[in-house]
Amino acid sequence: METRPGGRSARVREAVRQATLIELAENGYSGLTVDAVASRSGVHKTTVYRRWGNAEGLIADALELASSEPWPLPDTGSLQGDLRGIVELVRSGFADPTSGPIAAAFVSAAVQSSGPAQALHAFFASRHEQAAPIVERAIARGEIPADTDAAELIRTAVGPIYYRLFITHEPVTVRDAERAADAAFAAARAGVLHP
Amino acid sequence: METRPGGRSARVREAVRQATLIELAENGYSGLTVDAVASRSGVHKTTVYRRWGNAEGLIADALELASSEPWPLPDTGSLQGDLRGIVELVRSGFADPTSGPIAAAFVSAAVQSSGPAQALHAFFASRHEQAAPIVERAIARGEIPADTDAAELIRTAVGPIYYRLFITHEPVTVRDAERAADAAFAAARAGVLHP
Numbered sequence: 463m464e465t466r467p468g469g470r471s472a473r474v475r476e477a478v479r480q481a482t483l484i485e486l487a488e489n490g491y492s493g494l495t496v497d498a499v500a501s502r503s504g505v506h507k508t509t510v511y512r513r514w515g516n517a518e519g520l521i522a523d524a525l526e527l528a529s530s531e532p533w534p535l536p537d538t539g540s541l542q543g544d545l546r547g548i549v550e551l552v553r554s555g556f557a558d559p560t561s562g563p564i565a566a567a568f569v570s571a572a573v574q575s576s577g578p579a580q581a582l583h584a585f586f587a588s589r590h591e592q593a594a595p596i597v598e599r600a601i602a603r604g605e606i607p608a609d610t611d612a613a614e615l616i617r618t619a620v621g622p623i624y625y626r627l628f629i630t631h632e633p634v635t636v637r638d639a640e641r642a643a644d645a646a647f648a649a650a651r652a653g654v655l656h657p
Numbered sequence: 658m659e660t661r662p663g664g665r666s667a668r669v670r671e672a673v674r675q676a677t678l679i680e681l682a683e684n685g686y687s688g689l690t691v692d693a694v695a696s697r698s699g700v701h702k703t704t705v706y707r708r709w710g711n712a713e714g715l716i717a718d719a720l721e722l723a724s725s726e727p728w729p730l731p732d733t734g735s736l737q738g739d740l741r742g743i744v745e746l747v748r749s750g751f752a753d754p755t756s757g758p759i760a761a762a763f764v765s766a767a768v769q770s771s772g773p774a775q776a777l778h779a780f781f782a783s784r785h786e787q788a789a790p791i792v793e794r795a796i797a798r799g800e801i802p803a804d805t806d807a808a809e810l811i812r813t814a815v816g817p818i819y820y821r822l823f824i825t826h827e828p829v830t831v832r833d834a835e836r837a838a839d840a841a842f843a844a845a846r847a848g849v850l851h852p
Contacts, residue, residue: 492769569824570768573761574687579826586825614817617825618840621816622809624824629764630781630812631774641849645813648847649840 477503478510479527482520486567487560491574494520494567518577525568525581529588541600541650545619545643548593552620553639556627569628590616600650609656618655619646672698673705674722677715682758686766686773689715713772720763720776724783736795736845740814740838743788747815748834751822764823785811795845804851813850814841 481503485494494517500507514520536547556562568585571578590613597612622642626632649655676698680689689712695702709715731742751757763780766773785808792807817837821827844850 566768572826573765573768573823582824583826586827614836617817617820618837621818621820621837622812623816625812625816625819628768628823629777629819631767631778632781641809642813642816644849645844645847646840648849649843652840652843652847654836654839654843 487563491567491571521578522581529585542647549639549643606650607653611657614655681762686762716773717776724780737842744834744838801845802848809850
């Protein structure tokens with residue numbers, strides 16, 4: 463697939479992606495069809511079938527594009543502040559009436575089939591990597607031990623939020639997000655989050 | 658529904674439940690049908706349709722029965738040991754070739770529809786409640802502050818494991834389980850996990 467930025471192929475890919483996201487927001491993963499995405503994007507159905515194959519392929523490609531987008535990470539001057547900012551980003555993203563259903567559809571698709579699962583895995587690997595500077599700054603400030611694992615710190619901070627959202631189906635408050643961030647901060651300070 | 662233990666109705670319910678679990682283990686939630694469960698359980702199809710309705714109803718009832726089963730919680734004499742035991746129970750349960758696919762099918766069903774989501778919510782509320790004595794013992798031993806929230810401690814301990822399994826689709830090692838338990842222990846000791 464030719465994906466040079468600004469090229470015709472890149473524009474088609476972006477149109478299909480936008481249509482995929484809107485369809486996901488409206489109908490979820492179970493309602494996602496190539497026909498609806500083709501119709502909404504204005505891209506010929508034959509083209510969408512040839513390049514993306516099916517709903518799984520559409521999801522995987524939308525996630526691949528999302529992986530390359532920067533995560534608007536906070537830089538508050540303290541690790542506790544940064545972690546609170548990150549967990550609140552996750553909480554508010556799922557609570558948002560536009561981005562929430564799309565993100566939930568990605569999680570749902572990945573639980574149901576392996577293509578989206580691999581794409582979501584890569585998406586989160588990119589997110590964990592992007593968070594590394596937050597941990598490096600905290601180590602430089604002497605807040606946490608030098609062998610703190612950045613990915614594990616993020617997993618610890620956001621894990622309880624995803625657990626509430628997708629496992630126990632409990633509500634998530636701003637206070638819940640703050641507490642999860644503070645718990646991860648305490649664990650890092652205690653020197654527990656090394657590889 | 659009449660569910661007196663040992664009654665005919667209770668035996669039918671148990672047969673349908675066992676058939677549901679085996680079908681889930683073999684075919685997952687997407688492959689679960691009333692016909693297959695009826696055929697495997699030896700219960701008449703009309704009865705299964707009338708009482709359980711559809712796949713969602715079968716899942717919800719199997720989870721309701723599971724909620725009343727005791728969680729074999731550890732009592733090691735220390736909160737760190739108990740938490741490591743709990744998280745390892747979760748890790749090994751999902752790694753088990755029999756129980757793992759069934760538990761994963763519950764999670765998958767709950768992400769896809771509201772009946773199973775409510776049933777899974779109730780299941781985990783029961784699990785969180787069952788864990789309260791572990792926290793009470795730790796408070797009595799003076800290991801953690803008296804206002805530590807038991808449910809939040811469990812969410813913090815197991816959250817990163819569920820995050821790896823169902824969100825990022827990363828492997829979960831024994832060491833990962835141990836680290837997650839130790840992180841929750843550190844957070845509780847730091848006094849972060851109050852309501």
